[in-house]
Amino acid sequence: MRLEECPHPVPLIGAALDPMKTETNPRHLQRKACLLRRHIIRMVGVGKTGHIGGSCSCADIVAALYFSVMNIDPAQPDDPARDRFILSKGHAALVLYAALAERGFFPIGELDRVKQAGAMLQGHPDRLRTPGVEANTGSLGQGLSLANGMALAAKLDASNHRVYVILGDGEINEGQVWEAAMFGAFHGLDNLTATLDRNGLQAMGPTKTRLDTGPLRDKWLAFGWHVVEIDGHDMAQILDAFAQAKAHHGSPTLILANTVKGKGLSFAENNPGFHNGMMTQEQYDLAGRELDAALAALDDPT
Amino acid sequence: MTEAVPNRVIYGRTLVELGQGNPRIVVLDADVPKSTNTSQFREAFPDRFFNCGVAEQNMICIAAGFAASGKIAFASTFAVFASMRACEQVRTSVAYPRLNVKIVATNAGLDNAGDGVTHQGIEDLAIMRSIPNLTVLSPSDPVTTRKAVLAIAQREGPAYMRLGRNPSPVLYEENVEFEIGKMIPLRNGDDLAIIATGNMVHQALIAADSLAGQGIQARVLDCHTIKPVDKAAILDAARTTRGIITAEDHNVVGGLGGAVCEVLSELCPARVKRVGLKDCFATSARDYRELLAHFQMDAAAIQAAAYELCGSKSAHIPSRSSARRSTP
Numbered sequence: 001m002r003l004e005e006c007p008h009p010v011p012l013i014g015a016a017l018d019p020m021k022t023e024t025n026p027r028h029l030q031r032k033a034c035l036l037r038r039h040i041i042r043m044v045g046v047g048k049t050g051h052i053g054g055s056c057s058c059a060d061i062v063a064a065l066y067f068s069v070m071n072i073d074p075a076q077p078d079d080p081a082r083d084r085f086i087l088s089k090g091h092a093a094l095v096l097y098a099a100l101a102e103r104g105f106f107p108i109g110e111l112d113r114v115k116q117a118g119a120m121l122q123g124h125p126d127r128l129r130t131p132g133v134e135a136n137t138g139s140l141g142q143g144l145s146l147a148n149g150m151a152l153a154a155k156l157d158a159s160n161h162r163v164y165v166i167l168g169d170g171e172i173n174e175g176q177v178w179e180a181a182m183f184g185a186f187h188g189l190d191n192l193t194a195t196l197d198r199n200g201l202q203a204m205g206p207t208k209t210r211l212d213t214g215p216l217r218d219k220w221l222a223f224g225w226h227v228v229e230i231d232g233h234d235m236a237q238i239l240d241a242f243a244q245a246k247a248h249h250g251s252p253t254l255i256l257a258n259t260v261k262g263k264g265l266s267f268a269e270n271n272p273g274f275h276n277g278m279m280t281q282e283q284y285d286l287a288g289r290e291l292d293a294a295l296a297a298l299d300d301p302t
Numbered sequence: 303m304t305e306a307v308p309n310r311v312i313y314g315r316t317l318v319e320l321g322q323g324n325p326r327i328v329v330l331d332a333d334v335p336k337s338t339n340t341s342q343f344r345e346a347f348p349d350r351f352f353n354c355g356v357a358e359q360n361m362i363c364i365a366a367g368f369a370a371s372g373k374i375a376f377a378s379t380f381a382v383f384a385s386m387r388a389c390e391q392v393r394t395s396v397a398y399p400r401l402n403v404k405i406v407a408t409n410a411g412l413d414n415a416g417d418g419v420t421h422q423g424i425e426d427l428a429i430m431r432s433i434p435n436l437t438v439l440s441p442s443d444p445v446t447t448r449k450a451v452l453a454i455a456q457r458e459g460p461a462y463m464r465l466g467r468n469p470s471p472v473l474y475e476e477n478v479e480f481e482i483g484k485m486i487p488l489r490n491g492d493d494l495a496i497i498a499t500g501n502m503v504h505q506a507l508i509a510a511d512s513l514a515g516q517g518i519q520a521r522v523l524d525c526h527t528i529k530p531v532d533k534a535a536i537l538d539a540a541r542t543t544r545g546i547i548t549a550e551d552h553n554v555v556g557g558l559g560g561a562v563c564e565v566l567s568e569l570c571p572a573r574v575k576r577v578g579l580k581d582c583f584a585t586s587a588r589d590y591r592e593l594l595a596h597f598q599m600d601a602a603a604i605q606a607a608a609y610e611l612c613g614s615k616s617a618h619i620p621s622r623s624s625a626r627r628s629t630p
Contacts, residue, residue, distance in 0.1 A: 080372065126398075126399070134370065135366075135370065135399070136395065136399045138394075139394045141359075145360045145362075145364050145391075146364070146366055146370070146395060147367060148364045149363065149365060149366060149367020149368040149370070149371070150368075150371050151367075152364070152368065153367065153368050153372070156328070156350070157371075175359075176359045176360055179355075179359060179360035180363075182355075182357075183354065183355070183357070
């Protein structure tokens with residue numbers, strides 16, 4: 001269905017927030033995350049598949065990064081001193097596109113053309129087409145290695161910028177992630193912070209019954225990483241974890257974020273069917289109502 | 303005059319030359335720096351050299367991360383690992399975003415005779431040639447190897463280059479003109495054309511000398527760029543000679559022979575004989591030349607192909623003793 005026909009049109013901008021300004025108020029950031037989820041369901045629409053589950057599970061973390069944590073300027077997307085973000089689980093591209101649009105890297109109207117032939121917004125992130133996208137991810141397992149290169153380059157140039165990565169918990173089945181983990185720790189890349197979006201589900205079902213990668217905390221510690229475990233939907237904990245990562249020296253930080261796949265949409269939460277799922281009209285309407293209610297609950301004119 | 307040395311040694315030397323003039327150059331290796339000769343750069347610029355360990359996939363993506371941060375990243379390992387172990391990383395993280403990564407792979411073809419099949423890169427040209435955005439080079443001698451390394455460093459975007467292991471004879475004067483995508487004519491002749499790449503250029507020259515003694519004038523073209531391939535030189539060879547021989551230290555499937563046949567079949571059908579490894583795995587051998595002879599990839603094999611093209615088949619085929627045909 002065309003977006004114009006959507007029964008619950010999404011407000012085109014987060015009215016309470018200036019897109020150029022970074023936020024420190026957790027409630028405002030939670031609201032931003034709700035808006036990102038609103039864009040996600042709008043981009044997927046009715047009767048078409050889209051990576052709803054994994055986009056919604058990391059929406060709070062992405063909101064924190066783009067509206068509070070990272071030093072970025074949409075007017076200067078190529079500034080060498082900018083912080084870098086790599087969505088290693090590239091299938092969650094919708095949440096990245098929503099954040100980039102809300103942050104002002106391109107007009108929000110571009111979201112309407114996602115996945116269209118020749119569009120700026122491809123099925124998976126493409127750094128040559130989309131302002132603000134740093135890496136062509138989607139083939140799982142490569143993002144942390146790319147981040148190693150960027151973090152080493154920052155060290156080589158004595159630049160203080162930081163590199164952020166979001167990994168999926170299904171993604172870390174890939175052996176290259178562990179090559180990259182060894183490398184990052186060996187080189188003491190304390191300007192590198194990876195967040196593991198531990199939603200517990202991969203494409204076909206629970207991670208534990210596919211290839212159980214646990215115990216995750218012990219593994220990352222054993223690989224030489226500084227580990228901070230949080231509730232990945234608690235904005236205060238998210239902000240605190242990024243602050244701890246920034247303050248930590250000598251090794252990279254892994255934020256082990258316990259999340260819910262499909263967070264914010266009752267029918268999609270913890271439902272592997274919504275890894276790359278399709279919403280009925282009823283589900284689409286319900287999602288709109290639920291997110292509107294969440295937004296209203298977070299409304300805070302202060 | 304450059305001395306006869308392995309092209310990989312020239313690669314290492316040229317990296318140092320590049321590093322002196324350009325702080326953006328960084329070099330990565332998957333723990334074979336002595337073999338690839340990136341060790342020369344490591345000694346000169348330890349801060350800009352990164353041994354990534356035996357982890358080629360990680361290395362290629364780290365190189366991409368460097369390139370995305372404004373560096374010119376050279377990444378080296380053996381051809382078989384660069385093109386196959388890290389193939390998808392090259393495709394998705396390097397070629398797709400057109401990043402400034404230069405993958406220079408050694409031990410191309412059967413050149414690493416002793417180590418056998420696991421270390422012989424016989425598919426890399428075919429694989430790399432099929433990836434969009436990638437420039438693919440295969441220089442023949444020390445002079446053109448240096449020029450090729452300088453050329454890919456200067457040219458923005460991703461490149462793959464393969465080099466041999468053994469010393470390569472010098473085929474060119476220092477002032478030879480080298481341009482990516484343009485074959486270098488080494489010998490004139492209008493009876494047939496031998497389009498050769500890498501180590502096989504030397505074999506082609508030996509074959510052409512022998513053929514000349516028998517009244518067959520063979521043109522020899524050094525196809526140092528497999529992609530973009532020099533269509534004009536291929537078409538000219540097809541139009542002005544009786545046939546074309548391709549010669550490569552690579553599987554005959556999909557490499558130089560494949561590239562030449564693609565051009566000809568669409569634009570100017572012509573007779574072609576492909577000299578190379580005949581779609582089989584090779585073996586170990588104590589000596590590279592022994593392997594080339596055994597798998598009919600040497601000057602004698604090129605000569606035999608020439609006789610076939612010239613229609614004077616058996617009479618002139620040089621005697622290849624049964625001993626040389628047996629398993630080395």
